[in-house]
Structure formats: C-alpha cells, structure tokens
Amino acid sequence: MDNSTKSIFENHTILLNTPFKEQIMKNIYHSILSILMLSFATTMQGQEKIQAPKVQSVKISNTDSSTPIGHFQEISLGIWESVINGQNKKYEEQDRDEWSIYLKDYDTDEAVSLNLWLNKVNYNGVTKYVVVDTSSDAIMDKPTPITAIPQITSVSQTSAPNNMGEQAIAVPNATGSNNSDTNKTDITDYIKNLNYDARTLLAVPAEGSFETLPPGGKTERKPFGNKVIKCVKKQNKTDETLNKVSILNPNAGVVYPGALILGDKNLAEGMPTPITLPRASVVLTVDLPGMAQGITIEDPKNSTIQNGIVSMLEKWNQNPKSQGYINPAKFTKRVKKAYSSEQLAVELGFSVDWAGNSASALMKVNTNSENEVTVAFFQQVFYTITMDAPQRPSDVFDTSKVTQADVSDVFSNQKPPAYVRSVDYGRVVMVRMETTKKATKFELEAALKYAVDPTTTIDIDIKSKYDGIWENSTYTVFAMGGSADIAGKFVAGNDIKGLQELIETDAVYSRNNPGVPIAYTVAWLKDNVSAGIKVSSNYVETECTEYDNAEIKLEHAGAYVARVTVQWSEPDANGILQPKKEEFGEQTAGWTKTMNFPGDAVNININAEAATGLVWAPWGEIMNKTLPGPSNCTYKMYGTTLDRRFEEKDCKQ
Structure with missing residues (x-):
C-alpha cells in the first residue's frame, strides 16, 4: 500500500480502539486487493487469448x-x-x-x-x-500465449464479525449465482480455446499401390493373338478435400442432422463417434416448397430427430404444393476408370473406407487382371435437412445439466467437437463396367457415359469403337434409396442403356419413392466452419492400348530388275524401339512378297531401285516411301527402266 492510501485509511480509523486499529486496516487492505485482483481476472477472462497464428x-x-x-x-x-x-x-x-x-x-x-x-x-x-x-x-x-487465468475465490459471501470483533468486507462471487449461465460461459470458453489443426485431424493417409518405376514410367509389351497390347505404367497420386461425406453403408452407424460427433480419425474414416451429453433443443429445416418454417426438436437424439423428420415430411405430403412438384436439379454424375480401389473412391468423391460390403465389392480392382474396370457414380438428392447453426458452442448443450468439467472429459485438442450440419436424402446408384477390351482411359469413360445416356450424339466411327467395348463388357449395379421397383428394372436386367434417364425421371420424392441418407456435411462446433476431409491415394496408372497386326504386300510388274530394302522399328518386350531391316535383291517381274508387321511397328520405309544398265548410275529409284505404321496396302512397281513407277492399292481397313 502506498503512503497516500495508507494516510486515508489512518484518517478514517483514528477513532477506532487502538488494539484493533492495525488489524482492521490490514483487513481492509486485503479486501481491496481481492477486489482489484477479481476485477483484473474478470477483464482478462473477457479478452481473446492469443494462440498459434493461422496465417493464410x-x-x-x-x-x-x-x-x-x-x-x-x-x-x-x-x-x-x-x-x-x-x-x-x-x-x-x-x-x-x-x-x-x-x-x-x-x-x-x-x-x-x-x-x-x-x-x-x-x-x-x-x-x-x-x-x-x-x-x-x-x-x-509475438507475445507469449496466455493459456490460463487464475480463478479468484470470494473472501466472503456475508458480512459478519469474527471472534475478535473484526468486521469482514463481503466480496461478490466472480462466477455469479446462476449455474446455467456460468456453465454456458465456461463451456463456450473451453471449446473456443481448443487449439487444433483441422487439416491434420481429418486427413486420411495416402494408401494404395506402391511400385518402383523408372522416371517417366515403364512400358510393357505383350503379343496377344493377332494383335499387340502395349501398357504404360506411371506412379501417380490423387487427392481431394471433401466437404461432404458420402454414405455408402446404410449400417455404418447413426448419422442424422444435428448429431454431435467427435472431429477425429473416426469421422475421416466414415464412422463418426456420437456424443451423448444432454442436449438443448435444435431447429431443423427441410428445403421443400412450403416448408420454410423449421421444426424445434426437444431433447435431440436419433429417435426424436427421426420422429421430427417424419412429421415434417408428412406435413409436406399433405400440402397441396407437393402435388406435381419436380425436385430441383441436384443430380451429380462422375465416371472414372479404376486403377485401384482407393484411387477410384477418391476420384468419385469419397473414401474407400466409407463403403459398405456391396459398394466395396463393386469398386474392387485386381491389378493383376487383364480386364479394365470403369465405374459411374450417380447421386440424386431429393431433399436436404439442415440444423440451424448455434450462436455459441454452449448453445447445443443443456447447461442446467452439463458443466465445463463434463465437456472437458469428452473433448480435447485431439478430439474436438463437431456437429452434423446437414444431411442429403435421396438415392445413390453405382455402375461397374468390366471389359476385356483394351482402350484408353478417355475411351472407357466415354463408352460408359454413352451406355447410361444413349441420347448423347457421337460420331459413327466412335460409336463403332464404343460398341466393341460394350460387347466385351459385363455390368454390375449397386442402388441405395429410392423406389425398389425402379431399382429392380436396371439391377435385374443388366441392361444399363437409358439408366440416366430412368434416374432423372424418377427424381421426385413421395411416399412411394422415399430417400435415404446419402451424404452429410460437418461443421466445427468451435466456429461453425465446415470440416473438410482430405483423402488421397497412391496408385500405378496403367494405360493399355491394342494394336492390330497388319501387313504390307510388294509386287514387281516392271520391265527391269529391281531390288527392295524395307526398314522399320518395333518395340521389344520392354517397349524399347529396336531397328529392323529386310533386303530383297535383283527381283524380276512377277515377284511378290507379303510382309507381316506387329501392330505397333513404326517408321516403315520402303526403298525400291531398278537396274539402269548405266555405268555411272547403275541403280535408279523406283520408290522411297515412309509409312508411320503398317498400312495393310499393296505397293506395285511397274514401268520401264527409263520410266519407273509405283502405286499404292488394295488397302484393307
């Protein structure tokens, strides 16, 4: 205490009994100090604590x-x-x-x-x-982060003399008298001060195929009947940050709008951990016409939420606006060639861990198989149910029952709280095309797109190529949600032509065409920011191409002696081009030769010369033609020594 303050106290206590004077002053001093400390702590508790920077x-x-x-x-x-x-x-x-x-x-x-x-x-x-x-x-x-504020306990709740006749000054309790309000503040402060990196918490480690390949990839070549199959292998990686979690396993656990979950690895793997602390009421809305007003769910949990959803949908079913209503365009389609199960899932927009048995089997890829696999993934959203975002983290809890201690027992920096912000209801359809036909990634994906939607206009030559793929393919269909009768039409028939039209025309929610949960979004309870899940996959991208073997035929019908040299390059078993050469010397009219080439032979040069009888130029050129590959054509030499000619004829497709 400084001298001026002490003087004030002395002037006001001059009349007190001398034996108690010093003790009373000491009591007043400690009481004022407690009030000052309480004021400081209250001020500091209202300030935002400095944490590690989040720089963008x-x-x-x-x-x-x-x-x-x-x-x-x-x-x-x-x-x-x-x-x-x-x-x-x-x-x-x-x-x-x-x-x-x-x-x-x-x-x-x-x-x-x-x-x-x-x-x-x-x-x-x-x-x-x-x-x-x-x-x-x-x-x-760069200040040092403040991690905790000491709690100040009140000196007393009442004013009463002690056994020495001293009067104690009452100091109000800093936390207030309303336990619920105190819990709200403490819970909000605790959750807002959690320090975690959402990127790492919800990042699924890259899995898939690892194969040592040289820079630029590896080429493999294999003769197969009357053709050559050449495959180029390259190490690749794909990754996506997904803001929606697809539901491909109806038995994967309970997911409903407004559910409280942990934002940890289980969420990233599609199996969120539910939180069962007592809840405050939530408001849900559905994006159907005439349903702008939400519904309040008391004691939200799976059973009460489902009852509320049924009530909302039944109200809409009885609403005249529902008659003749066509769902807004919420139709998505992705078609991808499969190199591995993990890669396929990531490129289709989910993690392979999220799939149930049926969907997982449809995405299975045998990297040692000769067959090519391509998958089409359809999502049709009938409606979406959304939870109103809480203004502060404690708003989701029944704070008359839940304390900050309860919350800290469940949540941590490694397991922060999150909630299911919205759930899409509708239908998922997956189509697997497996073919023995070798084709490029583009050709396989385009062929499947055309198969499910044959109204697409394509060139006649391209259609012929796609027909070859379809005729050598088998199909498997997985359907979840929507009308069972409709699903049976394309599942049982194994004829997927027109599937997209079937999905689009049967896109209306009704009692007879119900939707199931097919995707959900998650937000962090700390700040209502969307929780994105990063999924990635390492895989070997294998692109195989078929080359039909072909031939070149040589004919000599000229009035001269001819010699012919044919040079070309063809890949060895490792795909490395090797030079080849054949010579046919001093041939007369009537000579023919048919040369067979592998389909991937390149740079075929035909050089033909005729004997001139001239000492200074004994050989004269008949033809010198270079072809990019085997042409399936006949090359005929004719004419005389002084008028040497050739023609290309009888080319086969």
Whole structure:
C-alpha cells in the first residue's frame, strides 16, 4: 500500500480502539486487493487469448529490401500458391507449427518454409526472401500465449464479525449465482480455446499401390493373338478435400442432422463417434416448397430427430404444393476408370473406407487382371435437412445439466467437437463396367457415359469403337434409396442403356419413392466452419492400348530388275524401339512378297531401285516411301527402266 492510501485509511480509523486499529486496516487492505485482483481476472477472462497464428497470406520482399515483390497465399485447404515477380507456383502444405508453415513445391518437391518468427522464407534451408506482412495480426508482436487465468475465490459471501470483533468486507462471487449461465460461459470458453489443426485431424493417409518405376514410367509389351497390347505404367497420386461425406453403408452407424460427433480419425474414416451429453433443443429445416418454417426438436437424439423428420415430411405430403412438384436439379454424375480401389473412391468423391460390403465389392480392382474396370457414380438428392447453426458452442448443450468439467472429459485438442450440419436424402446408384477390351482411359469413360445416356450424339466411327467395348463388357449395379421397383428394372436386367434417364425421371420424392441418407456435411462446433476431409491415394496408372497386326504386300510388274530394302522399328518386350531391316535383291517381274508387321511397328520405309544398265548410275529409284505404321496396302512397281513407277492399292481397313 502506498503512503497516500495508507494516510486515508489512518484518517478514517483514528477513532477506532487502538488494539484493533492495525488489524482492521490490514483487513481492509486485503479486501481491496481481492477486489482489484477479481476485477483484473474478470477483464482478462473477457479478452481473446492469443494462440498459434493461422496465417493464410504472406507478403515477401528481397532480403535487402522491404518493398514487396510477391506473396504466398493459401488458395484452398492445404494448397498454396506463390506469385513472385510475375511467376506462379503451387505448393502442398506439409505441416505447420506455432510460427512456421512448411510447404513442398508441386513440380520440383523443393522444401519451402515460411518462418513467421524470424520473418524468413527458406528454400531447402537457405534464406531467399523475408516476410514483410501477413494476414494475422497476432504474429506481429509475438507475445507469449496466455493459456490460463487464475480463478479468484470470494473472501466472503456475508458480512459478519469474527471472534475478535473484526468486521469482514463481503466480496461478490466472480462466477455469479446462476449455474446455467456460468456453465454456458465456461463451456463456450473451453471449446473456443481448443487449439487444433483441422487439416491434420481429418486427413486420411495416402494408401494404395506402391511400385518402383523408372522416371517417366515403364512400358510393357505383350503379343496377344493377332494383335499387340502395349501398357504404360506411371506412379501417380490423387487427392481431394471433401466437404461432404458420402454414405455408402446404410449400417455404418447413426448419422442424422444435428448429431454431435467427435472431429477425429473416426469421422475421416466414415464412422463418426456420437456424443451423448444432454442436449438443448435444435431447429431443423427441410428445403421443400412450403416448408420454410423449421421444426424445434426437444431433447435431440436419433429417435426424436427421426420422429421430427417424419412429421415434417408428412406435413409436406399433405400440402397441396407437393402435388406435381419436380425436385430441383441436384443430380451429380462422375465416371472414372479404376486403377485401384482407393484411387477410384477418391476420384468419385469419397473414401474407400466409407463403403459398405456391396459398394466395396463393386469398386474392387485386381491389378493383376487383364480386364479394365470403369465405374459411374450417380447421386440424386431429393431433399436436404439442415440444423440451424448455434450462436455459441454452449448453445447445443443443456447447461442446467452439463458443466465445463463434463465437456472437458469428452473433448480435447485431439478430439474436438463437431456437429452434423446437414444431411442429403435421396438415392445413390453405382455402375461397374468390366471389359476385356483394351482402350484408353478417355475411351472407357466415354463408352460408359454413352451406355447410361444413349441420347448423347457421337460420331459413327466412335460409336463403332464404343460398341466393341460394350460387347466385351459385363455390368454390375449397386442402388441405395429410392423406389425398389425402379431399382429392380436396371439391377435385374443388366441392361444399363437409358439408366440416366430412368434416374432423372424418377427424381421426385413421395411416399412411394422415399430417400435415404446419402451424404452429410460437418461443421466445427468451435466456429461453425465446415470440416473438410482430405483423402488421397497412391496408385500405378496403367494405360493399355491394342494394336492390330497388319501387313504390307510388294509386287514387281516392271520391265527391269529391281531390288527392295524395307526398314522399320518395333518395340521389344520392354517397349524399347529396336531397328529392323529386310533386303530383297535383283527381283524380276512377277515377284511378290507379303510382309507381316506387329501392330505397333513404326517408321516403315520402303526403298525400291531398278537396274539402269548405266555405268555411272547403275541403280535408279523406283520408290522411297515412309509409312508411320503398317498400312495393310499393296505397293506395285511397274514401268520401264527409263520410266519407273509405283502405286499404292488394295488397302484393307
């Protein structure tokens, strides 16, 4: 206590009994100190605590200047782009800690670190640029994060003399008297102060095929009957950040709008962990005409939510607006060639872990098989049910029963809370085409697209190619949701032509054409931000092409002696071109020769000469023709010594 304050206390206590004077002053001093500490703690509890920076944009300059020359910017989840001196590059985020972001150049695999503490941009450990600005104010002063505020306990709840006759000053309880309000504040503060990286929590590690291949890939060549099959193998990777979780396993667990779940690896694998803490009411809405007003669900859980959904849909079924209603266009279709089950799932928009037995079997790929697999994935959304977003995290809990201690027992930085924001109801159809016909990725995908939607206009020559694929294919269909009678039409018949039209015309929700949950979105309870799941797959991309073997026929009908040399290149078993050559010397009229070539022979050169009888030029050219490949044509030599000619004729398709 300073002298002036002490003087004030002395002036006001001059009349007190001398034995108690010093003790009373001491009590007053401690009481005022407690009030000051309580005021400080209350103020600090209302301030936002500084946590590790979450930077999305970094301006940079040369090391000897402060003038910006470009920037690094996160353009989507985990994907960065730099624009430096007009040059663009893309990077994949590898990791980030409190003050650094670690990137990898997509093209060169060069390691780039953005050190926000030292304001340096390092390339493979060498400083190349300096940081001049970022999108986060928190990193500028670099203060130490405040992790906890000490709780101040009141001195007393009442004013009463002690056994020494001292009077204690009552200090109000800092937490207030309303336990529910206290719980709301404590729960909200706890959840908002959770510190986690959503990118890593919901990232599914890359799986799939790993095969050591030389740079540029590996070519394999194999004769097969009257053709040659050549396959090019390349190591590849595909990744997607999915903001919707597809439901392909009806028995995978309970997913409903408004469900509280953990945002952990189980969610990333399609099996979210439900949270069963007592809940506050939620409001659900459905995007059907005349249903703008939502429904409030008390004590939300699977049974009460399902009852509420049934009630909403029945109300709509009885609404005249439902008559003749056609669903808005919520139809998506993806067609992809399969190299592995994991790659196929990622490119179709989900993780292979999310699929149940039937869907999983449809996506199974045998990499040792000669057959090619292509899959079409259809999603038809009949309607979507959405939960109103909470204004603060504690709004989803019954805070008369749930305390901050209950919440901290369930949630942590490794298992933060999330909720199912919306659920799509409708139908999923998957079609697997397996063919013995070798074709490119483009040809296989286009053939399946045309098979399910034959109204597409295509060239007659291309249609012939697709017909060859269809005639050598078998089909498997998986359907979930919608009318069972409709589904049976294309499942039982194994004839998928017109399937897309069937799906589109049967896209109306009704009692007889109900939808099932086919996808859902998730948001973090901390801030209502969408939770994206990053899935990826390593795979060997194998592209096989069939080359029909062909021939070239040579005929000599000229009035001269001829000699012919034929040179070409053809791949060996490893796909490496090897030079080939055949010579036919001094042939007379009537001579013929049929040469057979593998379908992938290239650069075929036919050089024919005639004997002239001239000492200074004993041989004269008849023809010197280079073909890109075997032409299935006849090349006839005719004429006289002084008028040598040839013609190409009788070409076969």
